[in-house]
Amino acid sequence: MDVRLTAEQRQLRDAAAKLADDLGPGSVQDLADDGRITRLDKQIETTGWRSLRSDEASGVEVAIVAEEFGRGLVDAPFLGPVLADDLARQVGADGTGSTIAVGGHAIDARGYQRALTLDGTTVSAVDLGAVRAAVDLTRATADLAGTAVAVGDLDSDAAERWLALALATTSADLVGTARGAHTLACDYAKIREQYGKSIGSYQAVAHLLAESLALIEGSVSVLRHAAWAVDELAPAEAIRAGRVAKIYCARAARTVCETAIQVHGGIGNTWECLAHVYLRRALTSAELWPVKLEEIDVGLP
Amino acid sequence: MDFRDSHDEAAFRDRLRSWLSLHAKEFPSSGDEYWARQGEWHRALYEGGFFGLSWPREYGGQELPPVYDVILDEELARAGAPPRPSLGYLVAGLSRHGSKELCSRFLPGMINGTERWCQGFSEPGAGSDLASLTTTASREGDNYVVHGHKIWTSYSDVADWCLLLGRTDPGAKRHRGISAFIISMKQPGVQQRPLQMINGVTTEFGQVFFDGATVPAEHLVGAPGEGWPLAMTVVGHEREPSTLGYAARYGKLVRELAARTDGPASEELAWAAVQTEMLTHHVRRRLSEQLDGVTHTSDGSLDKLLMTWVEQSVGHAALSVGGIDDPGLLSAYLYSRAQSVMGGTSQIQKNIIASRILGLGA
Numbered sequence: 001m002d003v004r005l006t007a008e009q010r011q012l013r014d015a016a017a018k019l020a021d022d023l024g025p026g027s028v029q030d031l032a033d034d035g036r037i038t039r040l041d042k043q044i045e046t047t048g049w050r051s052l053r054s055d056e057a058s059g060v061e062v063a064i065v066a067e068e069f070g071r072g073l074v075d076a077p078f079l080g081p082v083l084a085d086d087l088a089r090q091v092g093a094d095g096t097g098s099t100i101a102v103g104g105h106a107i108d109a110r111g112y113q114r115a116l117t118l119d120g121t122t123v124s125a126v127d128l129g130a131v132r133a134a135v136d137l138t139r140a141t142a143d144l145a146g147t148a149v150a151v152g153d154l155d156s157d158a159a160e161r162w163l164a165l166a167l168a169t170t171s172a173d174l175v176g177t178a179r180g181a182h183t184l185a186c187d188y189a190k191i192r193e194q195y196g197k198s199i200g201s202y203q204a205v206a207h208l209l210a211e212s213l214a215l216i217e218g219s220v221s222v223l224r225h226a227a228w229a230v231d232e233l234a235p236a237e238a239i240r241a242g243r244v245a246k247i248y249c250a251r252a253a254r255t256v257c258e259t260a261i262q263v264h265g266g267i268g269n270t271w272e273c274l275a276h277v278y279l280r281r282a283l284t285s286a287e288l289w290p291v292k293l294e295e296i297d298v299g300l301p
Numbered sequence: 302m303d304f305r306d307s308h309d310e311a312a313f314r315d316r317l318r319s320w321l322s323l324h325a326k327e328f329p330s331s332g333d334e335y336w337a338r339q340g341e342w343h344r345a346l347y348e349g350g351f352f353g354l355s356w357p358r359e360y361g362g363q364e365l366p367p368v369y370d371v372i373l374d375e376e377l378a379r380a381g382a383p384p385r386p387s388l389g390y391l392v393a394g395l396s397r398h399g400s401k402e403l404c405s406r407f408l409p410g411m412i413n414g415t416e417r418w419c420q421g422f423s424e425p426g427a428g429s430d431l432a433s434l435t436t437t438a439s440r441e442g443d444n445y446v447v448h449g450h451k452i453w454t455s456y457s458d459v460a461d462w463c464l465l466l467g468r469t470d471p472g473a474k475r476h477r478g479i480s481a482f483i484i485s486m487k488q489p490g491v492q493q494r495p496l497q498m499i500n501g502v503t504t505e506f507g508q509v510f511f512d513g514a515t516v517p518a519e520h521l522v523g524a525p526g527e528g529w530p531l532a533m534t535v536v537g538h539e540r541e542p543s544t545l546g547y548a549a550r551y552g553k554l555v556r557e558l559a560a561r562t563d564g565p566a567s568e569e570l571a572w573a574a575v576q577t578e579m580l581t582h583h584v585r586r587r588l589s590e591q592l593d594g595v596t597h598t599s600d601g602s603l604d605k606l607l608m609t610w611v612e613q614s615v616g617h618a619a620l621s622v623g624g625i626d627d628p629g630l631l632s633a634y635l636y637s638r639a640q641s642v643m644g645g646t647s648q649i650q651k652n653i654i655a656s657r658i659l660g661l662g663a
Contacts, residue, residue, distance in 0.1 A: 001303065001305065001306060001307065001310060001368050001588070001589065002302065002303055002307075002592060003303070003304055003582075004302065004589045004590065004592065004593065009302075186659050186661065190660070190662070198661070198662060200655070200659070201661060201662040203651075203652065205661075206652070206655035206656075209659055209661065210606075210650075210651035210652075210654035210655045210658075211606070211651065213603060213658065214603045214606040214610075214654070217583070217603050217604075217607065218576075218579045218580075218583055218607050219579075220586070221579060221582045221583035221586045221587075222578065222579040222582050222583070224302075225582040228302055228304055229304075232303070232305075244575050244579070247575050248575050248576070248579050293568055293571040293572060294566070294571065296574055296575055298555060298556070298559040298566045298570055298574040299559040
């Protein structure tokens with residue numbers, strides 16, 4: 001048993017973190033900065049991370065980038081194209097220029113005209129309609145236009161593994177958003193003063209933030225197992241690991257984001273505060289390949 | 302990265318499984334019956350080659366990586382055997398702060414189970430604020446004479462020795478005046494009174510009254526006035542991931558509850574299952590990080606908080622399945638309430654996380 005990240009994985013994490021810190025939105029106003037978004041898109045294109053799976057990256061590595069992008073509220077397509085690339089490579093189709101459609105719409109749709117979708121074991125391609133307003137302010141959603149055209153079939157193991165990857169990587173996005181929201185709240189608690197002292201020095205506030213950190217640490221652990229399981233466990237076990245991680249990380253992320261709003265007080269409930277941007281992203285990632293508690297088989301393993 | 306056993310770990314697990322298939326059922330695993338025979342269980346486990354796995358070889362341990370303790374905990378739970386006696390914090394305190402002579406004299410018996418130990422830290426007036434303790438140890442010739450009242454002293458009624466904190470310099474600032482001793486529990490001047498816990502168990506915790514009990518000066522651990530760093534080592538290790546080895550035990554209870562449930566699991570049971578799995582993976586991650594030489598000081602408070610949430614969610618699941626009429630499940634539920642108090646309350650863990658990890662100046 002040794003579940004540490006390798007040196008290469010730590011380097012990947014640091015590179016993804018740097019990209020997110022340098023080019024992700026630092027404020028709500030930044031979300032409308034088209035120049036920044038162009039630079040961000042270009043930089044991500046240079047890294048080649050949208051085709052990580054074609055480059056033989058593990059689920060752990062995709063999750064590492066997804067987590068850092070969630071933490072930095074990276075408002076450029078990543079999960080959609082990376083999951084599309086994984087489907088395309090397995091059916092021998094061309095995945096470039098495709099994002100993913102799930103639940104009747106396309107995710108990460110900005111700049112994409114086509115989405116791949118997995119129905120049972122069949123991979124289909126579908127054209128995208130207009131991008132529409134979505135809950136998530138960092139990732140675009142588009143309606144589907146026209147009918148889906150089958151492009152190939154996976155065997156059932158591969159289809160299950162792909163679902164496990166989707167569960168693990170959306171869990172990773174949740175862990176990232178939780179971490180980002182928590183950092184925002186801690187930074188604020190250190191500078192905001194009431195009664196002549198920083199609010200973080202009061203136990204009532206400090207304990208909320210301490211609880212959030214424990215939830216994040218638990219999330220990191222359960223995510224790591226799910227991300228590892230994608231390639232290393234039998235498909236059914238990998239899905240189960242993904243479901244457990246998704247439930248835990250979704251609950252934790254929502255609580256951590258809500259706490260971030262609470263710690264910011266009145267300002268936390270305004271559009272200008274980034275806290276709701278994290279919450280919106282977390283709610284959205286929870287709803288992608290959603291998992292309900294009753295789907296967890298408690299008798300196993 | 303690998304969550305699975307290595308070759309050596311798998312071989313160890315196999316050996317342990319065969320040993321447990323012969324011995325697991327010989328010992329009661331809960332309640333007063335467990336505590337009554339805990340010493341025998343400890344010695345059996347040690348003689349089988351399955352106790353003290355990660356501790357120093359020269360004192361009877363095997364110097365295996367801490368992950369072996371997790372394998373041990375998992376297999377004990379799986380076999381329905383009693384849990385591993387919890388001594389790691391005393392071993393850590395003594396081996397880090399005690400002289401070579403004291404370690405050679407006391408660690409082997411502590412590890413092999415021939416001498417039983419307890420820990421005399423908390424007092425009725427010194428719980429979370431441990432440094433406010435008032436037990437005194439006054440030098441008289443070659444001895445110290447101890448007066449005071451200790452509480453929450455696990456296994457005090459069967460203990461041969463106690464790692465005791467007492468005030469040796471009443472004039473010194475509160476942390477500085479505290480010293481640590483190894484004091485014999487088998488002497489006049491030491492009186493026991495058991496505490497009955499809310500689940501009815503009477504043999505786990507005791508109160509101990511020291512009224513003129515003596516301890517030879519050479520049983521002072523470290524120098525006079527240096528008891529506080531030892532105390533911090535001990536309480537830090539009470540929150541170590543390998544000490545928090547109960548994930549497997551919670552998992553077993555969750556599966557038993559699932560087996561007793563007709564139809565779909567209740568939300569409380571499913572949530573307990575999810576959290577239990579989280580803890581299983583969390584312990585592996587923490588122990589893996591130790592391979593880098595990362596020692597978990599304040600991080601132990603995060604682990605303790607997570608473990609507490611898990612145990613208490615399993616307690617709620619037990620209540621949701623068994624109601625109040627199943628004595629075993631009710632006892633598991635009631636016992637779970639102590640988890641957010643023992644080894645440092647959840648409030649104290651949050652204070653530590655907020656001030657030492659988050660730097661919130663709390």
